[in-house]
Amino acid sequence: MREYLKFYIGGRWTAPAESRTFDVVNPATEEVAGRVALGSAADVDKAVEAARKAFPSWSASTRQDRLDLLQSILDAYQKRAGDLAAALTEEMGAPASLAGGFQVQLGIGHLTTAIEVLKDFAFEERRGASLIVKEPIGVCGLITPWNWPMNQIAVKVFPALASGCTTVLKPSERSPFTGQVFAEILDAAGVPAGVFNLVQGDGPSVGAPLSAHPGVDMISFTGSTRAGIEIARNAAAGVKRVTQELGGKSPNIVLDDADFAGNVAKGVTSMMGNSGQTCSAPSRMLVPNARMDEAIEAAREAASQATVGDPADDVVLGPVVAADQFDRIQALIQKGIDEGATLVAGGTGRPDGLEKGYYVRPTVFANVTNDMTIAREEIFGPVATILGYDDVDQAVEIANDTEYGLAGFVAGADLDAARAVARRLRAGSVAINDGFDFGAPFGGYKKSGNGREWGEFGFHDYLEIKGILGYAPGEAAP
Structure with missing residues (x-):
């Protein structure tokens, strides 16, 4: 010790x-x-x-x-x-x-x-x-x-x-x-x-x-x-x-173009990293309403690959940091269910076979609206929310409708389209297709x-x- x-x-x-x-x-x-x-x-x-x-x-x-x-x-x-x-x-x-x-x-x-x-x-x-x-x-x-x-x-x-x-x-x-x-x-x-x-x-x-x-x-x-x-x-x-x-409640706009399912899966995988305990995590995924069913299937499959267990083992997710954090995440997952979001994967309680430790089930909600608690509050756990949009203008409007502005994400094969969306997001750091740079500034707008x-x-x-x-x-x- x-x-x-x-x-x-x-x-x-x-x-x-x-x-x-x-x-x-x-x-x-x-x-x-x-x-x-x-x-x-x-x-x-x-x-x-x-x-x-x-x-x-x-x-x-x-x-x-x-x-x-x-x-x-x-x-x-x-x-x-x-x-x-x-x-x-x-x-x-x-x-x-x-x-x-x-x-x-x-x-x-x-x-x-x-x-x-x-x-x-x-x-x-x-x-x-x-x-x-x-x-x-x-x-x-x-x-x-x-x-x-x-x-x-x-x-x-x-x-x-x-x-x-x-x-x-x-x-x-x-x-x-x-x-x-x-x-x-x-x-x-x-x-x-x-x-x-x-x-x-x-x-x-x-x-x-x-x-x-x-x-x-x-x-x-x-x-x-x-x-x-x-x-x-x-x-x-x-x-x-x-x-x-x-804090952050960062949007991840998945554009309606090539490799849509792959970009949805990447977004879910990214959300689960560090057991979701990342202030800039892409916690609000926005997808075209017309492709919501496709997004749900891709997200469910990605969540199923997020193994949880003893951090000494070869797993993707360990526990969250403490009992109070575990309890807060559980309450917010239940809030998502109570407010009518579609539970795609995970849910309340520990993963099967893990009776001790602050382990959270990798959770995905779909058909989330931006007025729901899980779309407004920072959950700080492995919980992804999927919201729908009709066109890019609406996607940007929803993305910016938050008191936070730490980070944003845009995924799409059309780089010019992704660049145009990135410019419109009110956030201090916007990553296009998982861009990463130690030399780029990191920090937030608003709260x-x-x-x-x-x-x-x-x-x-x-x-x-x-x-x-x-x-x-x-x-x-x-």
Whole structure:
């Protein structure tokens, strides 16, 4: 059983101010997998103080200094990839193939991308007589979720360090093991004392004092819209920058053209990945009403291929993260049935043969209307909904009829038609035919948040912009 009872503050493993612990439950077994210390406002104070002390020197570091550190982190990260994967499976039930594959590899992808961006990033720019300077914003509080732990830690920590900021990381208490291993990786890589700090804990005890702390210059948060609103309120008194990647209810418009059934199947398969616990998941599939029956058959077949079971086995889906999440998903599945959607696959209860663990049956609803609860609320489980449309204009109207705007998807053989639809979707990231790019921006419109992560766009929120006027006297301004 794992025990992580110290925090990483000022380059040292430090005992917490208070003796409180949290039992981390393995969602596959419902048994305790380990204990972590829970921090308090006093621990946040220590971490912020360490970060503030380190900021003057790290913010003045050279580009090469930062590149050397990131490369050292990459080397250390690759050596610990197996440990990260094992931690992911224990804490949030990711199947071994997913944990050791995409979950861990996302961290490497974001790190190598940050290295390449930093090599040529323009921190200074001459414009006529003025010099435009992009400077590190300061101490950054980073609050990350449990569903894609390494992805969300990576897209915050690496751009912050590359930009010259110092950081205090608070991982979710539901997935703290990866955060702890990550801190060990940075320690082994030689991160300067205070540049990176880790405090474990829950939202009220650590997240709230971190977001309200007068010594923190910005907060980057990924999680629920509800929690994001509270964090913004806590941060408001300090007039600090707040960037947020929040909830989603992303549309997936399947166009009426070649390989229609294959695109429906891909959409269902994508929805089931990570047990549906993805904020940008294509949870609202839109198909032509005239082909609804065909879509139902393709979706039913795809759902039947989504094997569920022990994450140590060769399965597609492990459990969802916790009992309360399981209960919420069950209630929403029942709500879909009660509101009259057609249950195509799955339903309430655990899959056959799985009496223990927070396992959810891969579920598909069809003939869903956009006013139904399952079309409006983020379920955060392996539940796909299929809605019908009469023409592309109606499809776009339905797609945009949501309070969220994190992501969108368009599938179709006619690339020009797919491009035209993608331009009309009100979302921060739109993928055509499963497009993927570490360099593209990721973030949301509307209640899905603000700010952007990934690639060079992930650097901007960690930088202040200064204009030095009269820098080159006698040169004409444009």
